[in-house]
Amino acid sequence: MAPSDVHLDRSFFGHPRGLATLFFTEMWERFSYYGMRAILIYFLTDTIAKGGLGFADSKAGAVYGLYTSMVYLLCLGGGWVADRITGRRRAVLIGGILISVGEFCLATPGLPFFYVGLALLMMGTGMLKGNVSVIVGQLYGKDDARRDSGFSIFYMGINIGALISPLICGWVGHTYGWRWGFGIAGAGMLAGVIQYVLGGKHLGSAGLHLPSTGDPEADRRQKRNAIVAVGSALGVLVLLALLGILGVFQMTAEAIADAEGWALCGVVVVVFSWLLFLPGWTPVERKRSAAVLVLFVASALFWASFEQAGSSLSLFAERSTHRSMFGYDYPASWFQTVQPVFVIAFAPVYAWLWLALKRREPSSPAKFALGLLFAGLAFAILVPPALVSAHGAQVSQWWLVSTYFLQTMGELCLSPVGLSAMTKLAPDRAAGFMMGIWFLSTSIGNWMAGKAASLYSSMPIQTLFGSVAAFTIGAAIVMALMIRPTVRLMSGVK
Ligand code: GLN
Secondary structure (H helix, E strand, O other): OOHHHHHHOOOEOOEOOHHHHHHHHHHHHHHHHHHHHHHHHHHHHOOHHHOOOOOOHHHHHHHHHHHHHHHHHHHHHHHHHHHHHHOHHHHHHHHHHHHHHHHHHHOOOOHHHHHHHHHHHHHHHHHHHHHHHHHHHHOOOOOOOOHHHHHHHHHHHHHHHHHHHHHHHHHHHHHHOHHHHHHHHHHHHHHHHHHHHHHHHHHOOOOOOOOOOOOHHHHHHHHHHHHHHHHHHHHHHHHHHHHHHOOOOOOOHHHHHHHHHHHHHHHHHHHHHHHHHOEOEOHHHHHHHHHHHHHHHHHHHHHHHHHHHHOHHHHHHHHHEOOOEOOEOOOHHHHHHHHHHHHHHHHHHHHHHHHHHHHHOOOHHHHHHHHHHHHHHHHHOOHHHHHHHHOOOOEOHHHHHHHHHHHHHHHHHHHHHHHHHHHHHOOHHHHHHHHHHHHHHHHHHHHHHHHHHHOOOOOOHHHHHHHHHHHHHHHHHHHHHOHHHHHHHOOOOO
């Protein structure tokens, strides 16, 4: 299909047929990601006799934070590799294959397989997630009004995958052993890869070609340098892993997670120094970048509490929550299904609400403040049941359901507008890079969510949940005070 044919195609609910291909690719990728994540913390903390790894909470939290934050951090690298070496289309294919192989490694007994599997999953998701979203954007012409609704449909795909997989992988994992759960996650991604290959013909040329400098020789040089850079980075990684395994230096999960924390800080400083201080930006561009920084910090803090859904909240679900419905005792990982159910139910309500409010629709910074407030309240309501559970009692399942509900209300304020606000604020030259910056904020949030889980058994749970609530509500108040200045910095961008 020629690009213009793709842009004109309306065969999938009024959208290009290629959207269906990408919808199902991302649905299966999220199936795999959330299915695996739903059981990860249990696999890490369960005793070896029960088929787990027998890690202490502190180590399990570090591994959880390291894995989930690297997945999003590598979306930055995945975009770069796609632009320089593989193209977006092939990047998604490579990512899908790496993810399936990674899940199958996790399904294989032996600690080395576990760590190799995690590394493949990080790289695979980094190659797939950001790039598939970019291809969605390329299905539409520049001024196509269907673009936003295309992304809403795509977000549904994400959440359908996230909804079904904890049910299946969680049940299989709890019943037959965690490794089988990882195997199902891998099989799901494999289905996605096959579907992607078969459906590729509907994508026209979207994501097929590398962006060109206009000079074929310069393009070739750029590609060669990029291959050398990626090859060297992988080589250094393998070398470090080998030295660690051989015991040349001490390498604990906690130490690696801490090092990643510092690396994240470094990346943020570099990215924002470039966006704010590089000579050559116009004053308006610089102001807008300052607004991006405010939204970035708010977003990282939001995900820090939100992403505990799969870490500290999962531990609370397993250890302190009564889990029974219609006489059936369901596995703790089924709680992971609650958020996507609420997203699917309430996303249309929010879309309607913002339209109905018309001129009174809150600005993006105001939505961010609201998102943080919901995220904080979600933890505040958990303090009383946490107090009760401190005496060894099991609390009602509806506490966690309410927490997940409030978190989702926050997600719907912040997540759908986040990326689009950041993209509109980015200087032209940095626009392609903005998806990576958005995922960087998610990455930092996930890292902090892992830190919180590390503290699970070293402080009273009510103190942990209360501190998260206080911190996040505090951040909401600061963000509320920043609404006006940030709107001013946005210089006309809505
Ligand atoms: N639930 C969404 C997804 O999986 C957003 C997650 C995030 O950005 N932390 O894509």
